[in-house]
Amino acid sequence: MNFKTLQSEMIAAMKAHDKERKDAISDLVSAVKKLAIDEGKRDEIPDELVDRAILKEMKSVKEQVDTCPESRSDLKEQYQNRYNVMAEFAPKQLGAEEIKKIITEKFSDVIATKNKGLIMKSVMGELKGKADGKLINQVVAELMK
Numbered sequence: 001m002n003f004k005t006l007q008s009e010m011i012a013a014m015k016a017h018d019k020e021r022k023d024a025i026s027d028l029v030s031a032v033k034k035l036a037i038d039e040g041k042r043d044e045i046p047d048e049l050v051d052r053a054i055l056k057e058m059k060s061v062k063e064q065v066d067t068c069p070e071s072r073s074d075l076k077e078q079y080q081n082r083y084n085v086m087a088e089f090a091p092k093q094l095g096a097e098e099i100k101k102i103i104t105e106k107f108s109d110v111i112a113t114k115n116k117g118l119i120m121k122s123v124m125g126e127l128k129g130k131a132d133g134k135l136i137n138q139v140v141a142e143l144m145k
Contacts (some may be wrong), residue, residue, distance in 0.1 A: 001054060001089050003032055003045040009089070024085035029058045045063070051091045051129050058086045094131040099139045102127065111143055119144075 010029055013022035032053040036045045039060040061083045094102070103111065103123055112124045119140050127136055 001046055001050045001091065003029075003050050004052065006032065006089060010144060020081055021085050024082045025089075027082075028054055028057055036110065047101060054086060055129060057091055060085060061086060069125060082145050084094065091129065096139055099127065099131050099136055100143065102138060103143060114144055116144060117139060 002127055006025065010022060010025040010123050013025055021026070022063055032045060032050050033042075035049055035053045035056075036042050041049060061079060065076060065079045065083055070076075091143065103119075106124055106126065107119065118121065123136060123140065125135070
């Protein structure tokens with residue numbers, strides 16, 4: 001995701017008076033700016049950094065949705081709407097089959113060691129931001145059987 005695109009979407013939401021959408025996108029823009037400052041890339045923000053910030057924000061909103069009490073359906077719905085807006089900007093995530101294919105093609109020598117820590121270290125460098133870490137862990141565990 002390009003940072004300029006994210007900003008223009010926020011402006012469009014403001015013009016449309018869509019407060020919920022604007023707030024969600026605004027949170028993403030803030031998270032991207034904060035991460036860019038932390039990494040010293042404030043002037044030219046790379047797309048990879050934007051994707052990482054979006055995924056991190058989505059993860060925290062997903063936790064809010066999951067931990068929200070059932071009695072607060074209004075709040076849960078608000079969190080879910082926020083998550084849905086953020087999901088529009090998230091990079092496409094790989095599925096289990098795609099992960100398995102990449103691991104078996106590129107990391108067959110590492111898998112042969114049967115050392116899960118070494119395998120995860122090698123694989124996460126390649127797939128970070130492209131797939132969910134829990135899913136990668138499940139696929140690696142399955143391949144080690």
